[in-house]
Amino acid sequence: MxxxxxxxxxxxxxxxxxxxxxxxxxxxxxxxxxxxxxxxxxxxxxxxxxxxxxxxxxxxxxxxxxxxxxxxxxxxxxxxxxxxxxxxxxxxxxxxxxxxxxxxxxxxxxxxxxxxxxxxxxxxxxxxxxxxxxxxxxxxxxxxxxxxxxxxxxxxxxxxxxxxxxxxxxxxxxxxxxxxxxxxxxxxxxxxxxxxxxxxxxxxxxxxxxxxxxxxxxxxxxxxxxxxxxxxxxxxxxxxxxxxxxxxxxxFAEAPELELTNEPTVTIGTSASEVRAVGQPWVLCVGDDGEPMGWVRAGAVSGEVTRDLLQRGGTVASTAGSLRALLDAALSSPSGRGVVADADGRFAGTIRASEVVPVIEARQQSVAEREDAAASALQGEATPA
Amino acid sequence: MTWALDHLDQIFTLAGQHAWLAGLPLLIGLVISVPLGWLATRKAWLRTGLLTVTGLLYTIPSLALFILLPPLLGTKVLDPANVIIAMSIYTIALLTRTVADGLSAVDTSTRQAAVAMGYSTFGRFRAVDLPLAIPVVAAGLRVAAVSNVSIVSVASLIGISQLGYFLTDGYARSFPTEVWVGIVACLLLALVFDLVIQLLARVLTPWTRVAA
Amino acid sequence: MITFATVWAWFTDPANWQGADGVPTRMLEHLKFTGITLAIALVIAVPIGAWVGHSGRMRWLVTGANAARAIPTLGLLFAVSMLVSPLFTSSLAFTVPSIAVLVLLAIPPLLSGTYSGIESVDPAARDAARGMGMSDWEVLTRVELPCAMPLFLSGLRSATLQVIATATIAASISLGGLGRYLIDGLASQDYVQMVAGSILVALLALVADLVLALLERFAVSPGISGRGQGVARRRRLRFGRGGDAAASVKNSTDAPLGADPA
Structure with a gap:
């Protein structure tokens, strides 16, 4: 010290x-x-x-x-x-x-x-x-x-x-x-x-x-x-x-356990008819190991899903990540559904901004107590041994 | 002191000759080393080549150069032209590097702005690079001037008339006063050169005085 | 009339290669005076320059020494000789004042080379060296002096040339060495001998300069000299921000031949 x-x-x-x-x-x-x-x-x-x-x-x-x-x-x-x-x-x-x-x-x-x-x-x-x-x-x-x-x-x-x-x-x-x-x-x-x-x-x-x-x-x-x-x-x-x-x-706010929405996914090479069968305007494409690659607009697929069609603008949050990462994933996603991956990088589900915001509001109510706890913990360590 | 006052005429005559022998080479050297220095900034191999050659010339001791020039040029040993040429060689040797350094030191963004405005290579050199290099070139010129004044006095050993005469004559006659007068006169002349160059550089670079 | 043939005849005359006035003797004398002078000047100038550069104190010593370079060498030679000679008998009466003047002339370039070399060391490197617990002496010997090598060596080259040139002139106050051919030739109107002597002096200066340039290869770390895989270019880029014009003039005027003549 x-x-x-x-x-x-x-x-x-x-x-x-x-x-x-x-x-x-x-x-x-x-x-x-x-x-x-x-x-x-x-x-x-x-x-x-x-x-x-x-x-x-x-x-x-x-x-x-x-x-x-x-x-x-x-x-x-x-x-x-x-x-x-x-x-x-x-x-x-x-x-x-x-x-x-x-x-x-x-x-x-x-x-x-x-x-x-x-x-x-x-x-x-x-x-x-x-x-x-x-x-x-x-x-x-x-x-x-x-x-x-x-x-x-x-x-x-x-x-x-x-x-x-x-x-x-x-x-x-x-x-x-x-x-x-x-x-x-x-x-x-x-x-x-x-x-x-x-x-x-x-x-x-x-x-x-x-x-x-x-x-x-x-x-x-x-x-x-x-x-x-x-x-x-x-x-x-x-x-x-x-x-x-x-x-x-x-x-700095760790994401709590949230209910993630499961999502039908496609891969590179999936045919246009299968993509449309999902029945949504945006469909998530994942890689061989299940890692999220990007969103595909169903209407744009002719023939099959190719890399060129991937919309890569969305960020990917981690299940162990922060509320900021979750919110950002939701806000940056073209589908409005934020992509969340697990610790191994595999697709775990999606979450909407409207689902994150209540968590933030709930957190604000208890924030004072938590900050106090964190501060006293730090001070506790700081006292001379 | 009295001796100096009694010989004022002679002092001024010799000082005039000394100033000519040391000063003219400064002008010749400047005129030649500006294009050489510019060439040196154009290509790396030109820079190496030019600086090596001028550097080697600078290593030749002055007395040796004064003696070697007459047979090479076909001049007489006592011809002041030998001294002018020798001093010009030293000045060029010193200034080529200085000019090259000064030109390279011009801010890259300034130079690129000039290029973007459509200056030709020569136009940019004349309007932008050269004026901005003046402070550096002037610093090199001051060194050359002081060095020239000192080296010219050596030429009195081979009988060229200038302030160095007081040094050789005073020594030959075991008359220290005359040697000291020669030294002081040389120093004063060097100081005059130094001040003139500083003044010229100041007048030519009004923008450097704004900062204060 | 001086022609190539007459000069060639002088160089091929065996008489000119023997005895007290022979080329080997005169050359050795010249080298001896140069060596002694540089040794004395190094012992004086390097510690002072290192101390001033390291401590940043008494910079006027360097400025003063540089200003003293304006004194005409010939005048200094004669004045010191007239002051000092009477104090000595025998041949020392000529040698001591000559060496003294040569030392005086060699000090400014060595002093300012050492000083500016140390002063130009990257302040961050110096700071890091202190921060890791190096003593002043360790900072000086392990970081500052190795980094100061290029500028110190260009000061040494400058000093060496100055000494070789002035030792030639010192023949006029009866010092031995190659200058004798020039001064004695002048006295006896033997122009061929003068030219031959001048050629020898010029050759000596060139060879000395080349030797010192080679020394630079061995004494300077490749990390500083920039030899090998593109170091120089990177270094120029990196230090470009600090590379002000004044610093480059300082280098170039200390040693007009500061750069690689190879």
């Missing part, structure tokens, strides 16, 4: 005055969880992060990691026990990917062979082709460089990770991939992570808890992502969290 107690950072402005980057900041980042610091530029989120591994020394206040005061630890020991990932990866251009990843283990005195074996494992673990190990950073794409940055930070298996806008410098598609793989990795590794971003969507997606900071370096709100969307503490947070909060908050 990382704990900030009344941490303040002031900078002299050169003419006797001073500016406050971080002001009396207190926070607990619980062990094994992702805590995201988010806020507009100038809110001191990066300064806050960099005070943990003492890249910046606080003016006053105490930062502890597992109840050990960071100010009392030898600098090298402190930093080598913390994985550090930054925006432009900061790879060493003169070293191969493999040698970049082995840096910290080598500094810690691990022999070359062991360090390399472990590095190769990590390179694969972060989703990189092992063939890239011999390349130099300049030969990699931005996304690949960022993966190497993560592998390098994980190399010495530090319990704590600091991540400063690690996915900001890559394009949106790659960013989403990196975020998903980061979550997968974290579910395996369970590191204590402090994560800085200016992107509220990223914060809400990745954080177990989210700390919103305002300019001047004060904590505006600390909450779970769902709480944050449901109940922003003031206008600043509400404005920062942005539009479509109600809809976005649904992604």
């Amino acid at each position: 990382i704990r900030f107690e009344g941490v303040t950072k002031k900078y002299g402005d050169g003419s006797g005055g001073e500016s406050i980057a971080v002001n009396n900041f207190s926070l607990e980042a619980p062990t094994g969880r992702i805590t995201v610091l988010v806020g507009p530029s100038g809110c001191g989120k990066t300064t806050t992060l960099r005070m943990v591994n003492r890249m910046i020394d606080p003016t006053s206040g105490v930062i502890t990691i597992d109840d050990r005061n960071t100010a009392d630890l030898p600098l090298a020991e402190l930093r080598r026990g913390i994985g550090y990932v930054i925006q432009h990866a900061g790879l060493f251009p003169h070293r191969t990917v493999l040698d970049n990843v082995t840096t910290v283990p080598r500094l810690l005195g691990t022999d070359k062979k062991t360090a390399r074996l472990r590095a190769m494992e990590l390179i694969e673990r972060v989703g990189l082709d092992p063939d890239l190990a011999k390349r130099y950073p300049a030969q990699l794409s931005g996304g690949q460089q960022q993966r190497v940055g993560v592998a390098r930070a994980l190399a010495a298996d530090p319990p704590v990770m600091l991540m400063d806008e690690p996915f900001s410098a890559v394009d949106p598609v790659v960013r989403e991939q990196l975020q998903n793989e980061f979550l997968r990795l974290q579910s395996e590794l369970g590191k204590t992570i402090l994560f800085v971003t200016h992107d509220i969507d990223e914060a809400v997606k990745l954080g177990d808890q989210v700390a919103v900071l305002r300019v001047g370096g004060t904590l505006a709100q600390l909450a779970t992502p769902a709480q944050l969307l449901a109940d922003p503490v003031d206008d600043f947070v509400a404005g920062f969290v942005g539009r479509d909060r109600g809809y976005r908050a649904l992604q």
Whole structure:
């Protein structure tokens, strides 16, 4: 657990005055969880992060990691026990990917062979082709460089990770991939992570808890992502969290067991007469393993169902998914019936928006109780062991 | 000090010759290296070729070049033309790379906008790339100017008349004052060149002064 | 009259290849002075340049050294010689001031090459290095110096050429080396000897520069120099955003031959 107690950072402005980057900041980042610091530029989120591994020394206040005061630890020991990932990866251009990843283990005195074996494992673990190990950073794409940055930070298996806008410098598609793989990795590794971003969507997606900071370096709100969307503490947070909060908050609401409508399905190659026999304007087409492929307009089929006829606009929700996914599946489906698949990706049934909405309304009535329960659970874990 | 005041006439005469020997090559060098630098931005192999050749020319020590040019060109050893040509070679060697770098540094979006507006290759070069490269070219020119003023003084060893005369003459007569006067005069001349180039660059690039 | 034949005759005359005034002796002298000078200048300039680049303090040292390059080399040579020579007897009276001036001239390019090399290291790489617990010394030796290699080496090439050229001129204050052919030839109106000497000096400079260019191949990580599978192109793209014109002028003026002459 990382704990900030009344941490303040002031900078002299050169003419006797001073500016406050971080002001009396207190926070607990619980062990094994992702805590995201988010806020507009100038809110001191990066300064806050960099005070943990003492890249910046606080003016006053105490930062502890597992109840050990960071100010009392030898600098090298402190930093080598913390994985550090930054925006432009900061790879060493003169070293191969493999040698970049082995840096910290080598500094810690691990022999070359062991360090390399472990590095190769990590390179694969972060989703990189092992063939890239011999390349130099300049030969990699931005996304690949960022993966190497993560592998390098994980190399010495530090319990704590600091991540400063690690996915900001890559394009949106790659960013989403990196975020998903980061979550997968974290579910395996369970590191204590402090994560800085200016992107509220990223914060809400990745954080177990989210700390919103305002300019001047004060904590505006600390909450779970769902709480944050449901109940922003003031206008600043509400404005920062942005539009479509109600809809976005649904992604944290697990879908309850719903009555799904079974649906007659067709496959590629089904004849036009069989399609029309279903007797509906839109018919769902599934693949060989029962996975939903798309809707077919019955009137458009002449001869047999072909891939060209598939309407693929609809999203597919999962039975284990969120209310948001269910609602979106219903809203995006040309037939008005949202496609739901089971855990194995097989078609499970359909659901209409009009069936999801009552569930949402019922949920709203009990939301306060549930949020309170979630918050106290988080705090329970956060108390010192 | 008195010595310098007593020899003001001579100082100005030699300074004038020095300025001519160091300054004319700057103009010649600029005129030649702008098209060369432009060529270097066109094709990678042209860039490598041009920069290699000009780079090799730059490695030849000045005194050696002053002596090698007369038999190659058929000029007399004492002909100031040797110095002008040698200094032009150094200036070209320095500026070709600078011009190429300056032209390549022009913002890609600016260049593409110019292409999209229908500029021809040459029209774009003249109207967009070259003006935007002026600050970089001017910086290179300042380096060349200072270097030229220093190197020209070496030519006094082979008897070409300029401020370097004070250095060789002062040394030969074991008269330090004269050497110091020569050094200071060279420095002042270099400073004048530097200021003139800066001023010209400022006048030619009014847009760089708006930011403040 | 100087013709190819007369110069050829000079080079093929066995007398010119023997004794204290022979080509091998003069060439070795020239190399010796150059080597000693560079060794002294490296010992002075590299630690200072590394420290200034690493700490970001006292940048005026580099600016000052660069400004000092405006002093005419010939003037510096004569002035220092007149100041220092009386302090020594024997041949040291000529060697010491010459070496001193050569060192003074070699320092600015080495200093600014080392400094700008270190200063140009990607701040993110430096930040990451500190963040993973490297000490200042480790950051300097494991990250900054290897990354500074290209600019340091172009400073070294620049310094080497400067020293070879000025050592030639130093013959006018009685230093040995190849410059003797030029200065003695001038005194005795032996133009053939002057031209021959000039050819030797030019060749020495070219060979020295090529050797240093080859050194660059070995001393610089392929990850930085961009040799091999398309590294250079990618790197240019990636660093393009930071590649401002001023930085490129700095490089090009430090060493006009900074790039690959191969």
